[in-house]
Amino acid sequence: MKKVSTKITAFILIAILISACNAVKRVPDGKQLLVKNEIIVNNKKITEETVFNQLYQKPNSKLIGYRLRLNLYNLANLNPDSTYQAKFTNNPKRYEQMSKWLSAKQVDRLGKSFWYKGIHEFLKNTGEPPAILDNAKTDKSILRLKYYYFNNGFFNVKAIYKVDSVQAKKAKINYAITTGAPYLLDSLNATISTPILDSLYRIEKKNSLIKSGKQYKTEDFEGEKNRITTHFRNNGAYYFQPNYVTFNIDTIKKVNQANITLVINDYSFQDGDSTKTEPFKLYKISDVNIYTDYSPSKNTLNITDSTIYKNFNIYSQEKLKYKPKAITNAIFITKGSMYADYKTVLTTRYLNNLRIFNYPSIQYEVDKRDTTAQSLIAKVYLTPRKKYSFGTTLDVTHSNIQDFGIGLSVSETIRNVFNGAETLEIALRGNIGSSKDLANPRNNFFNVSEYGLDFKLNIPRIFIPFSTEKIIPKSMIPSTLLTVGFAKQQNIGLDKENFTGGISYNWTPKVNHTARFDLFNTQFVRNLNPKNYFNVYNSSYKALNQISKEYNTNPLYYDNSTDKNLLIEQGTAGFTNDVLTGNATFLKPLSAADFKSVKSIEERRRRLTENDFILATSFTFTKTTKKDLTDNNFYLFKTKIESAGTILSAIAKMANQKKNSNGNYDIFNLEYSEYIKTEFDYIKHWDLSKEKILAFRSFFGIAIPLGNSNYIPFSRSYFSGGSNDNRAWKPYGLGPGSSGALGDFNEANMKIALSGEFRFKIAGSLKGALFADAGNIWNVIDNVEDEKSTFTSFSDLKDMALGSGFGLRYDLSFFVIRFDLGFKTYNPANETNRRWLREYNFANSVLNFGINYPF
Structure with missing residues (x-):
């Protein structure tokens, strides 16, 4: 707590120091610092950002009402080299004295160090010079x-x-x-000179951006130029350009x-030294x-090989x-x-999506064989990778399992592998x-x-035996992805071997729409060290061990007669079996609550x-309005529905397969998972300017076990908490529900999450x-019976947790380094009257490190 107090004190002192800066320190005499622009339109004060963006000169930027960057700039020494040299010019003996301890070269280099020069360069570059009124x-x-x-229709x-x-x-x-x-x-x-263009214009005239009764706007006229040009060029007018409108x-x-007349003249081109005009073709x-x-x-x-396929002429300089x-x-x-x-x-x-060619070049030339000169030869130039x-x-990675990780991957890509x-x-x-949360005895x-x-x-x-062109035409750029993978984890929980495989189809129904259909996605997870369970899930061990000390009478189950801690695996397995079968003598009668706890564990x-x-x-279907990486005003919607085990159960029933002793079907002596899962994810960004x-x-996901399962596999469950x-x-x-995260890796089969974030520039x-x-996870329609962990009605939404905080991000262009400090604002695990702001302090805060923005 002493360290936290020191940091807070240092922060306050820095804030006081910056606040003490004189904002007009670097404003020359006779000049003024511009502190505010005010725009009055028709006797009414306005705040529209688009209007303020017209101003050439603006005041210095503010951070929560404070001109931080200006004051940082004012703290800087703009001429640190001269200041450093002045120390010795005014006192030559000082230079001689320092040169005795350090060489003359080191003394000179000291003037370039961070404390003499670098810190001032940082303040100057991070800060902002005063906005002098001009x-x-x-x-x-x-x-x-x-x-x-x-340009918006006000001509006077x-x-x-x-x-x-x-x-x-x-x-x-x-x-x-x-x-x-x-x-x-x-x-x-x-007034359109070329008749055929006039006919094309009439067809699409109803979509014009210029309509009678609308207020004049220059941008509408520019948009109409582009609309007409696009329409004409998509219908054969190869030489048409916006400047003809x-x-x-x-x-x-x-x-x-204002009366408006649209004018499109004939095609004008250079023929030798003269300019000619003729109707567009x-x-x-x-x-x-x-x-x-x-x-x-x-x-x-130098063409050496060629072929004709469905009216396409294909040429190659080699085979x-x-x-x-x-x-x-x-x-x-x-x-x-x-032509279009x-x-x-x-x-x-x-072609670019094939990933076997560099960016293609497509050129057109007039076909000289056509006497009417109304034909084009399309030439597609492909440069193979x-x-x-x-x-x-x-x-360098950071995840929910690893606090720090270093990963190396090597890959070989083979293009056009089957021609x-x-x-x-x-x-x-x-x-x-490295993970401090996992068992690590050494x-x-x-x-x-x-x-x-x-x-x-x-x-x-x-890639399918029948044609899908009518359902998914090639204009949707379809593709098939076949995957096979193997992974092995060591010292991560129970250690695992993970075998995966799948066939997925991807296509784009419209621009900014993507669809993916996984025909099958298979995963086999094999736990290599299940006996390590109670070493990894320490909370479960503590709960079982505590119950054991009240009831256990078998000395073979504990480590010594004084502490009587259960041995792993002999003691934990033996005591659990004794409780559930009732075949042992205990120190006292077993209570129903403790029996239920052991059963749950x-x-x-x-x-x-x-x-x-x-x-x-x-x-999976995704839709977004995001145009590019710089677009900060968009939304993204993603939904997914998944069904597992249904096909296997259907085959088992058709084949009259017998169920095992647990009343379930199995494959390769292993009970397979069966469930249905659906997710909805919605992200919205508003660009507030500056x-x-x-x-x-917002996110909602639920996975419901069916038939062969009464729970959801850990790899398909939901968790809550963390940097994203x-x-x-x-x-x-966090969670499930108001249970208070009693386990070590708490998960459930339903999740609700809501997040809001206000992002701004500091310097x-x-x-x-x-x-x-806000959000939480719950168990629903599975084998968990704990009332605090389950979602039974909308009244359980009161168990949604709320966290709030602030963060710092540094943009390196290709990725963003992120630190977020979160405070527990509403904790549903606490008693009802102690949920709000009782843990809103640095001692209970969580510092998250992440790469890129969380959403």
């Missing part, structure tokens, strides 16, 4: 404000500004704008109204030529290495069809890590390890030590966040 920039701001309102804008002194060397600017009435669009006409705007004899594709081994470094193509269908499946430009931009884009996207590529990856554009990846991976730092081997075969089509032990075989089928983002996430979940609790440290690449996380 009248020239203010004049430019007035012009931009006028343009902004003009008047704008002025006034500078008001606030304090010594501080000022604010008041902008006053009078817009007048907006101009509305009146009549709409079109112009608008005549007539406001003469109109009161706040619509072009058809006369040939599609595919060059499968094009090299940009060579000026000529053709690809099955024609594998290439032509990716080409949407077809002979005899009209979208087909070029779709072809490029599909290397058939074999070797890769290595070194990762059908398939890609085979073979990967060998290994990991060593107290080694690297106490966990894992290695594995994976095979992945990607086939660029739906044993059921959990059996569930977590049994080997699992899972054969599942699932469907690098402020509000992020929200409720950050006020450690991983597996440079350093970002901050305030967050709140």
